Amino acid sequence: MSTAYLFPGQGSQSVGMGKDHYDSNTRFAELVDLANEILDIDLKSIMFEGPEETLKQTEFTQPAIFLHSVGLYKTIDAAPDMVAGHSLGEFSALVASGAVAFEDALNIVRKRGRLMQQAGEQNPGTMAAVIGMEDEVVEEICAEAADQVGKEVIAANYNCPGQLVISGDLEAVEQAVSLAKDRGCRLAKVLPVSGAFHSSLMQPAYDGLKQELEELEVQKPECPIYSNYTAQPTTEPEQIRSNLLNQLLNPVRWTQTLQNMHDDGAKTFIEVGPGKVLQGLVKRTLSDVEIDGYQ
Structure with a gap:
């Protein structure tokens, strides 16, 4: 104990x-x-x-x-x-x-x-919360968004099951948020932060x-x-x-x-x-x- x-x-x-x-x-x-x-x-x-x-x-x-x-x-x-x-x-x-x-x-x-x-x-970026999806699905979405935009976005905070924060270039993060919404996540939104932490x-x-x-x-x-x-x-x-x-x-x-x-x-x-x-x-x-x- x-x-x-x-x-x-x-x-x-x-x-x-x-x-x-x-x-x-x-x-x-x-x-x-x-x-x-x-x-x-x-x-x-x-x-x-x-x-x-x-x-x-x-x-x-x-x-x-x-x-x-x-x-x-x-x-x-x-x-x-x-x-x-x-x-x-x-x-x-x-x-x-x-x-x-x-x-x-x-x-x-x-x-x-x-x-x-x-x-x-120096390296402008942002983070976004993605709620209501399996970790692996969010990771796949990040990889897809990064490929489409040609800039980085990764899963940065594995906070609890079904609650991840992604991080990276602004355009790539926004693309990942769009893909997550299209695939039925409960919530995906860009956070008011000053950088792409943990990326x-x-x-x-x-x-x-x-x-x-x-x-x-x-x-x-x-x-x-x-x-x-x-x-x-x-x-x-x-x-x-x-x-x-x-x-x-x-x-x-x-x-x-x-x-x-x-x-x-x-x-x-x-x-x-x-x-x-x-x-x-x-x-x-x-x-x-x-x-x-x-x-």
Whole structure:
């Protein structure tokens, strides 16, 4: 009967996030103030007061969600048997598992957000949700759309059975959405994002983070961390580094991650961070588990 702790990624942010914890919990407040000092930006005001347009910018969204998640985790009495994080959340999971220091992860997350935003400007692309189709059918549609348009579109987030996010060049994504609608998906719509995350269009971000991730001090974690890139557990520092880098250009295998955690004995899943997105994905992926969360 193992317990898995999960950490959310981009899309879970909202103006006001973390303010109640800041006002009521000294440890949380200390970490928020420390983050402001380390990053030399007023992340606290962006989180608590917005405006939403600023918080939605990838370069601020990512450190805000990371800070909320890790700050909250450090105020609860947690003893995970395994951890995982959705995209950006993988950094929160690494801090929770003791593999990476808070300060080191915060700096890389800030840089990752900035580089991903810049990559989106340099290589314009987008993402779209496709709901109500088998994974294999969506993959086939992406391949067909890419062939027709001559540009990339891939399945980028395997969120839960029947819910995928595709990513790539704007024209190719729009073509895939059109094909999915023609073939009877329940919903297909382009998302308001600033880039084609988890696709080859993020190559500039990969190049920009490569050296920093290779130099990142990674300890052996206290429990296995399940990687987005492989959906498999690891405790090896070199593998963790490699997975973090490869994650930028490759799909988030969240459905497979949850299934593998479950196969490895996880019966309780606890989400730590803003929102309840991951709790919903667990519910739609696994049937015989307990689900809880700290927001």
